[in-house]
Amino acid sequence: MENTRFTEEEEAEGRRCFQYLVEKGLDNAAIIKRFDTIAEKYDKMQDIIGNNLPKWMGESLAALYTRNRQTVKILDVAAGTGLASHEMRKHGFLHIDGLEPSVGMLEQARKKNLYERYICDILADNSLDISDATYTIVTVVGLSSEIFSTLPIKAFEELVRVTKSGGHILMNHFDYIFERDVLRANLSSLENCGLWKLEDKQIMPEIKKGITGHLHIYKVL
DSSP: OOOOSSOHHHHHHHHHHHHHHHOTTOOHHHHHHHHHHHGGGHHHHHHHHTOOHHHHHHHHHHHHOOSOTTTOEEEEETOTTSHHHHHHHHTTOOEEEEEOSOHHHHHHHHHTTOOSOEEOOOSSSSOOSOOTTOEEEEEEESOOHHHHTTOOHHHHHHHHHTEEEEEEEEEEEEGGGGGSHHHHHHHHHHHHTTSEEEEEEEEEEEEETTEEEEEEEEEEO
16 A cells, blocks of 8 residues: 655655765764754654664563563663654563763653653763663664664673673664674674673564664673
């Protein structure tokens, strides 16, 4: 059935906004600035392009944590406007903090009251202002492709540091991102060092129109 929810002009604008955000060759500062610029249009853009990564994360957490969802503490990395938090809350997860470097995106999340703590910071080679072993679950949902595929190993070490032993770190994105050499090497390096263990890897066809999604579930040791 033809999608009549959006006009042709709206769909074209949504695709244009998406391409604006995923342009290659930008540094982190330029990427964050673009997210600030597009923040008020972001949710509509995601709806137009049919990105189901946030919904999939909510369902994945629900399958992994079948009890006591209202008590576990979650850090949503690359929180954006809170789309993933919205989906997690549908399944009864209540205690969620958001980490996001774009002030504009976090402001949109604040308007919807989707996080307990709003942390304006980037996942990179810096130390996060978060105590050790704070969270049972850390999620990374659709982090900017350019940032995600080149994250330094320090970034993943920080995710492990803020996660409780026995807790989980879940990351989902489009399939081709997980094939990038730097990302693949760093994910394996932490496993080789005994910091986490790849507990499950899942595939979701058509997570976005014409693109397969990948989900990695790591257990922190």
